[in-house]
Amino acid sequence: MRLYTATSLIAVLIVLATIADIRTNRMISKLDRRHAVICGCIIILCAVCEWVGQMVDGNETFIVVHTCAKLLELCMAPAIGVAVAVSYGDAIGTKTAIAVTLCQSVFQCIAFTQGWNFYIDAGGFYHRGIMVEVSVIAFLFSLLYGVICMIRAEIRYQAKFNGVLTLTLVLLAVGTGSLFITGYPHASYLSMALSNMLFYIEFYRMTLQIDGVTELLNRRCYETALMSVKPGSIILLTDLNDFKVVNDTYGHSAGDLCLIRTAAIMRKVYGRYGQCFRIGGDEYAVILSRHTQDIKQLNAAFTKSVEQMVSEDSRMTGVSLGYAYVNTMDEDVHSVVELADQELYRNKQKRPRVNRTKQ
Template identity: 30%
Template structure:
């Protein structure tokens, strides 16, 4: 078995393992499951097609038209993989435009079987890049750029957590594809695509595991992990919705969930640029300010005043929107974390009593 055949086998086996894993996962939602599984299936198909063209290259017994057809399929499927990644994270927009782009690209690749514009099979049955091969490179690069932008906006929904993992995933993809473009004999593109897809899936799962399903804020597990690693001067801000049980009893749990979402959005709007926002209980939230965002206690007071003002504006449109009690404590690196949280809770409950 040649080195390249081994690379293809590893790529296919990795993709099969990922498909099995994703289908057995209880974390991934249906759209993501379908998107990632189809994506890995495309990697299997394109890796096999590239291997077939490699085996056919310069082989006189292999039909030239079939050699060209396999190349066409490989080139046509490549951008659709990126579309499936976007579909997996639920960010696909302008579906008809995307479909038109994929069909147009496939048509250009198909015409190349006769025109030789993108690629051609010469008289010796060898694959050659056409004069306009750059069109394929441009289309694929554009698709990857769009994917990275969509992934970045997706990460913003989760407060840009693990952004370094996203950059690492696309870096592996970039290196493999650039190497393949520079030297046609370096056939590691689909292995690098598979590795990127695995890293992107891990990135997606980490975001999901760290987030609260209802509010999209970071969850208690992430909050406790952050507290355990806290080693810089900052402020811990605790929130608790006043009389939330009465809201559920009076208007129902569906309305209560809607209130949780609205207050979560208000917290994100006021604090996300300065820190990480968490849902740590049923109607309890927390914000831990970033290292570079915290100046002094006045920073916290300004943010809290802004939050209360925003709730006041929202309450003018929705009279049933409850008040929110807020407490905070400054962490200077010396006090025990448990004492910081206790002091913030104490201030919050003092404010809650005054709101009754």
């Protein structure tokens, strides 16, 4: 039991340290910081409630405290996964998730009055009710939801599904698994505290890798990706035609919209075959490493989608592109970029002139 107290204390300290780190992190927006702090507070609350419950179990004088702690824990535990999803992941159906969590809390309160989920006898001992599984299932589902939203964020921001996230899932599984194997006392909130910290790291990494406007990978990632490009890959460069004119004629918000929509088309067409980057004001790059034989079809599809966008909204503008193959290991990758750039320039010269008049 003393080991359990020690691990609970450490879990709380870990969450506090994570919160302190998030609050002083200037790279994260104010709103995200607030979400992350709330998420941490929920974990602390649950861990403390569980600890209190364990400490006063079998003690007649603290029956009220025991009851409150247990009920609070049952109500709040399923909120952890949702909080993780909102704070660090790409949350989907957030409102529904929060509503379900609230319903779960209400259900637990009602169930308590009927003694369905748990009851505490006159001796202060905790007993499971017939429907205690509901809270366990809700808890597991919320964790699953949190993990799914994290994976969605990984895909959205083209983060490589790297070892850290996989291992975090293993950690989470070990912690929650201990709940079933060892029974009380268990280490699930310790693993939750650690996973919270790791999700924060992962989220923070992703934020640093993307360009804020288009959500493509940023220039820094492009430079490092170039260094480890595999032979047989294609480097494709794109740039918007007359982007300055769009900006000057229709304003910066139209310019941004143009950048965002082009980036979205790019992700849709090339995303499955490689990584997309925004490497300058109106310049993009794609490093294609899979199925590079279809490049002509892909390019045709891309140009067609962009043309369609331009025909639908006259403020948008077309693109020019150029690409080159990375042939052998020893070839300097920057000369390949140079080749792609030259082709891009030739294509740009060839394109029909569009006359944009100020409206």
